[in-house]
Amino acid sequence: MSEATKTSAEQLLAVRDLQGWYDESHVLHGINFDVKRGEVVTLLGRNGAGKTTTLRAIMGILGKRQGSVLFEGRELIVLQPRDIARQGMAFCPEERGIFASLSVDENLMLPPEVKPGGLSREAVLDMFPNLRERLRSQGTKLSGGEQQMLAIGRILRTGAKFLLLDEPTEGLAPVIVQQIGRTLIHLKQQGFTIILVEQNFRFAASVADRHYVVEQGRVIDTIPNADLTANIDKLHAYLGV
């Protein structure tokens, strides 16, 4: 394993008693979890458990939220989304958020640099060669897999080293899922820290260090990836598969 993982004892994110609402509906009922620098952790759970909402609450784009989100010792819960992004955190939404009125290249170049040391445009295109041939196309004319690569690629440019990825494999062909899995492992080796929301539990097992099981707006269990096989029945029960 690389340098990045060896020095990974440092606590990067601490979420404590995170509460969240969509309009009047109380969705998060006190989420608690930690992420260390250089880790890949997943939030697993059934539909509607509050996984996406947790990412949105961390990123500050949930209408009403309470509790504490400490990132590198700084409280994010009081900040605007744009200021949270500028701490070095980047969000890739479930619907991918590719802009139809922008070309692929414009989509790629859209997020501003928030920290030094982001990937160059060339490095992103080397990582996802499919995009290079489609730079002038309308962003939403890409295939689902290419859109996902674009959505991940563009936030790698920003210099953010903490990525929130919401179901990056949803609806994609197995070969594309594999490519995204390889990309995440590569990013981890480069020292990125990632929170991954996943329904695809086999994919999650192939990339993550740890799994947090979310149910009804709470983290109800923590399973290290190494212990996954031993806990497989329990996990199946949680996920209802």
Next chain:
Amino acid sequence: MFELLGIPPQALFGQLLLGLINGSFYALLSLGLAVIFGLLNIINFSHGAQYMMGAFVAWMLMTYAGINYWWALLLVPIIVGTTGVVIERVMIARLYHLDHLYGLLLTFGLALIIQGLFRNQYGVSGLPYSIPGELSGGTNLGFMFLPNYRAWVVVASAIVCFGTWFAIERTRLGAYLRAATENPVLVGAFGINVPRMITLTYGFGVGLAALAGVLAAPIYSVNPNMGADLIIVVFAVVVIGGMGSILGAILTGFGLGIVEGLTRVFYPEASSVVIFVIMALVLLVKPAGLFGRTA
């Protein structure tokens, strides 16, 4: 001596030019409306009043401070645009969480107040604003006489429209704007200050209206009602072009001005309604407008 369908060429080209001039104002004004609607989702009903303010501020600068037309072209959009920034920050920004209708009502009310204040102060008879010396007179093109100032209005409007189109469709700043129009939440989550961008966009749209007002001042008399008369037609232009479409606003603005001019030649009785007839037809056939995106 050539005649087209029994119409003397003087009359034809005269009306075409008039149509092109009107089209220049339609284009500039509907462009501002389109830019504002695109990002703010607000139908800026005070656009006509802000156009009128442009003409009045140019007149005031000239009358009270001796500042000439050329400086007015630069200063008036900034001054009136700044009032737009204040209005957006103090009032419009409070309405974004509500239905579009509230923004429309607010800006409509503001238009009435602004027009009322100017009417109270300056009356309705109109104030003269002379054509700058450099652009007085005209050029004889052989088939018609072209007043220099009117030629300037068409050229200036075309340049500003193209510049705005270019800035929005071809630059990085424009990419931010287009992206924020589609998904402001995500753009904010990338670290971009979307509220500030919205404020400046409103200021820019209002500035465009004010610029049109300065261009109009030497042609039409400077009058508190000048915007109210024009804005209804401009809204029809925006609907025909497609709400929020930049290119649509520009092309339909110029195009409908010309159509209106031609109607005045061939069937003058219909000239004041032709744009609304076209609007009705477009709405029937293509409800999103000629250049509108259907989601």
